[in-house]
Amino acid sequence: MNIEVTVPGLLADSVGGKRKFSIDAKTIGQAIETLRREHPLLKVHIYDDADQIRQHVLVYYNDESIKWIDDLKRPVKSGDRIAIIQAVSGG
Amino acid sequence: MAGSVVLMVGTAKGMFSFQSDLQRKNWKMTGPLLPGWEVSAIHVDGVNGDRRIYAGTTHYSYGATIRASDDMGKTWQQMEARPTYAPEKGFKTTRFWQLASNPHQPGMLYAGIDEAGLFISKDRAQSWEEVKSLSDTPDRAGWAPGNGGLCLHTILFDRENPKRMWVGISAVGIFRSDDAGNTWKDCTSGLHKMESGMQDKPQICCIHKIVQDPKDTGTLYCQHHPGVYKSLNAGDTWEPIEEGLPGNFGFPMVVSKSGNLFVVPLETEEHRYVKNGKFQIYRSTNSGKSWQPCVKGFPAEPTFAGVLRDSMTGDGLKEGGVYLGTTSGEIFHTRDDGDSWSKIDGVFPRILCVRAYVFDDANQPAKKPQAKTKAGARRIKVK
Numbered sequence: 001m002n003i004e005v006t007v008p009g010l011l012a013d014s015v016g017g018k019r020k021f022s023i024d025a026k027t028i029g030q031a032i033e034t035l036r037r038e039h040p041l042l043k044v045h046i047y048d049d050a051d052q053i054r055q056h057v058l059v060y061y062n063d064e065s066i067k068w069i070d071d072l073k074r075p076v077k078s079g080d081r082i083a084i085i086q087a088v089s090g091g
Numbered sequence: 092m093a094g095s096v097v098l099m100v101g102t103a104k105g106m107f108s109f110q111s112d113l114q115r116k117n118w119k120m121t122g123p124l125l126p127g128w129e130v131s132a133i134h135v136d137g138v139n140g141d142r143r144i145y146a147g148t149t150h151y152s153y154g155a156t157i158r159a160s161d162d163m164g165k166t167w168q169q170m171e172a173r174p175t176y177a178p179e180k181g182f183k184t185t186r187f188w189q190l191a192s193n194p195h196q197p198g199m200l201y202a203g204i205d206e207a208g209l210f211i212s213k214d215r216a217q218s219w220e221e222v223k224s225l226s227d228t229p230d231r232a233g234w235a236p237g238n239g240g241l242c243l244h245t246i247l248f249d250r251e252n253p254k255r256m257w258v259g260i261s262a263v264g265i266f267r268s269d270d271a272g273n274t275w276k277d278c279t280s281g282l283h284k285m286e287s288g289m290q291d292k293p294q295i296c297c298i299h300k301i302v303q304d305p306k307d308t309g310t311l312y313c314q315h316h317p318g319v320y321k322s323l324n325a326g327d328t329w330e331p332i333e334e335g336l337p338g339n340f341g342f343p344m345v346v347s348k349s350g351n352l353f354v355v356p357l358e359t360e361e362h363r364y365v366k367n368g369k370f371q372i373y374r375s376t377n378s379g380k381s382w383q384p385c386v387k388g389f390p391a392e393p394t395f396a397g398v399l400r401d402s403m404t405g406d407g408l409k410e411g412g413v414y415l416g417t418t419s420g421e422i423f424h425t426r427d428d429g430d431s432w433s434k435i436d437g438v439f440p441r442i443l444c445v446r447a448y449v450f451d452d453a454n455q456p457a458k459k460p461q462a463k464t465k466a467g468a469r470r471i472k473v474k
Contacts, residue, residue, distance in 0.1 A: 009127075010127050010128070010150060010153065011153065013167070013169050014169060040171055041156065041169055041171055044154060044156055044173070045150075045153035045154055045156075046153075048154065048183070049175065049176075049178075049182075049183040049184060050183075054152060054153065054154060055152075056151065056152035057152055057153065086152045086153075087152070
């Protein structure tokens with residue numbers, strides 16, 4: 001299934017200069033793994049040294065944070081979205 | 092005069108580059124480069140050869156990576172590899188404090204990072220190797236961060252002895268290697284010790300910056316958290332050199348080509364801005380025996396800014412060029428070894444690091460440009 005991924009402008013140079021691109025996956029977990037594998041620089045900015053999602057980064061599958069999703073084997077549909085966004089970080 | 096001086100300024104929100112001829116009167120600004128990223132370390136490798144700029148970049152949310160430019164900052168490549176510890180060590184890579192080339196081994200790039208450690212790359216930042224002899228030291232368990240983090244912020248190579256180097260780590264101390272990094276010696280004898288509260292290392296030295304005398308390689312100077320010091324034996328022992336200083340707390344320290352020393356005394360560690368709201372730096376023209384204020388050219392109005400440890404630097408020219416950037420985003424420089432100072436036009440984000448390079452040629456051809464970030468340019472005049 002074709003999933004649309006969006007990243008913040010600051011991270012565009014981690015994925016070849018694009019803000020939006022597509023990946024192919026059958027499940028949410030597979031989509032995340034594809035992102036990590038195919039875009040190692042993006043992985044550095046999303047995950048910390050302990051391989052946990054950074055405190056101020058959110059990874060959304062459609063309208064759900066993947067932190068809230070228990071079953072990452074859930075199938076995805078074409079047109080689903082993954083969005084990397086910066087959490088509110090004060091200011 | 093042929094050649095150019097390029098001043099590179101890393102800020103909390105990007106990097107700015109200023110270019111001038113060797114007169115250093117008029118500056119052409121380029122930037123912001125890497126907008127939005129904290130640029131905490133800048134280094135140009137191969138200044139007059141296969142030139143490449145490295146920048147240590149960090150973001151509060153997105154972490155730290157190293158970026159490189161082969162065309163003087165027009166375009167940047169984010170490096171996939173970065174200095175990181177083996178997972179079992181449990182240490183993080185939160186920031187790059189220092190990037191430096193070994194002058195005796197071209198192609199050897201060093202990185203000083205937070206959490207404190209030293210790393211080497213032999214392939215232009217394509218891969219990194221931890222200098223385990225330093226971070227596996229027995230008292231490593233007692234290293235703890237200070238206000239600025241647990242940062243290895245100074246990497247100093249001996250100009251003459253290719254096997255000798257020093258590193259400075261905040262809230263830890265100074266270490267010297269005399270065998271090209273295989274072993275390290277604690278070099279804090281004579282420095283005022285501070286209580287750490289750590290059982291493994293109850294007393295520490297909070298080093299802020301170390302520099303080497305341009306004439307005598309065995310002479311070092313150090314801005315310590317509680318004092319300004321000099322060593323005549325390559326760091327084996329230290330003695331205070333504070334006569335004439337209004338206070339001994341500060342961060343940066345620079346020695347110009349002539350041997351003039353510069354420090355920026357701040358109010359106490361609780362305040363961290365210049366003394367009495369008056370911006371002035373202090374110079375010693377006699378190897379630290381005494382210090383005098385430099386006031387000509389600095390603003391007369393009340394100023395409550397500071398200068399961070401890597402935000403003052405020299406250009407190495409005979410006509411002593413020293414440059415500093417403040418925490419309130421202003422840049423000052425001297426072209427006469429500290430007699431008078433000028434402000435470079437503009438107010439920039441909080442300045443984290445300043446580097447000056449003298450290039451034989453003004454326009455080194457670009458090498459392997461990779462289109463990423465474009466930046467505008469404009470002329471800057473010195474007031």
